[in-house]
Amino acid sequence: MKFVRLGPAGSERPAVLAADAAGIERAYALDPLTPDIDGAFLASGGVPATRRALAAGTLPELSGTDALRIGAPIARPGSIICIGMNYAAHAAESGAEPPRIPVVFLKPANTIAGPYDPAPIPPGAVTYDWEVELGIVIGRQAVYLDSPDDAAGVIAGYVVANDLSERTYQLPGEAGQWTKGKSLPASTPVGPWFVPADELEPGALGIRSRVNGEVRQDSKTADMLFGPAVLIHHLSQYMLLEPGDLILTGTPEGVALSGRFPYLAAGDIAELEIDGLGTQRQKFYDAAPGAAPQTGEA
Template sequence: MKFVRLGPAGSERPAVVAADSRGIERTYGLDPLTADIDGPFLASGGVEATRRALAEGTLPELTDAGNLRIGAPIVRPGSIICIGMNYAAHAAESGAEPPRIPVVFLKPANTIAGPYDPAPIPPGALKYDWEVELGIIIGSPAVYLASPKDAAGVIAGYVVANDLSERAYQIPGEAGQWTKGKSLPASTPVGPWLVPADELDPAALGIRSRVNGQVRQDSKTSDMLFDPAFLVHHVSQYMLLEPGDLILTGTPEGVALSGRFPYLAAGDLAELEIDGLGTQRQEFFAAVPGYNPQTGEAL
């Protein structure tokens, strides 16, 4: 199963993509089960309820799904928790030693965007960078988990995410801060799908990015310093995780910060993919002051 949200930004409709008896993928509306793909849906057994409904044939097929915009596969989460430098080679290209414990920071939830939405480059940005990441969706409340084994049980599923970062705001000088560099509007494209945790092994997935058709990142999730279950356990020691929260697990080597590639510019096309989770694409444009990336209108 692949959970999706379809329709205009702010008015997405929950749906699921599943293969029929002939192996042909079809899209079905989840309206009989839920108003949206959110924390309450995940925490109340929504994944299993969807399986039962598919088996019983009670979900309506969305024959026009191919004509609809694909939004982020979850509603805006309560928290986006990010892990920095979780691949040794990326830490090295960033000029840092691999961390001995996870580096954790937060990103505003209002940065979520659809996987194919046009992506704004902020006014004045000089070093806008891509980061393909495996995203973890939390499925039940969790705090002070006893072990990574317990943590695995609270993971609802996985997504592809792009942690877009303005390095000129993030790093240099006394005003350089990770929050400033990673909080820009529409800087967290997510999707296209949410795949349930019991249908995907995150241990050794191919994870890749391309810019204008040229490979930038090409690694495996097995290169992570800290795996998803360890990360969920670790983060739960410091904050309450709620259903629908998103944890970004870090990016492999191959970003522009390495100095090997140019930073993103208007007109560039980025493609990011993870095995089993699909491919997202963003075409970048130069935003103007006062532009609202959610509506396309002036503020």
């Protein structure tokens, strides 16, 4: 199953993609089960309920979905929790030693964008960077877990995410802060779909990015220093994880910060993909002062 949200920004309709008896993938409305794909849906057993409804044939099939905008596959989370330098090679290209414990920071939930929405470059920014990341969607409340083994039941599923970052705001000088560099509007494209945890093994997935068709990142999630279970256990010692929260697990080497590639500019097209989780695509444009981010297919 692939969970999606379709329609205009702010009015997305929840749906699920599933193969019929002939193996043809079709879209089905989730309206009979939930108003949205959010924490309440996940915490109440929405994923197994969807499987039962599909098996029973009680979900109406949707038509014309190819013409609809694809939004982020989960509704706005309570928290976006991010892990920095979780791939040794990325830490090295950033000029840092690989961390011995997870590096944690937060992004505002209002940075979420659709996977194909046009992507704004902030006014005056010249070091805007891409970061393809495996996203973990939390399915039930968790705090003070005893061990990483307890994390399995906390994970609802996985998504592709882009942790777009303005490096000038993030890094240099006494005013550089990760919060400033990673909180910009529409700087967290997510999707195209959300896959349940029991349908995907996250430990050895191919994870890639391209800019204007040229490969930038090409790695495996097996290269992460701290895997999903370890991260969830660690985070639960410091914060309450709630259903619908999103954890971004870090990016591999191959970003512009390395000095090997130019930073993003207006007109550039970035494609980010993870095996089993689909490909997202953003076309970048220069944001005008005071203008809200654009939505719709780039």
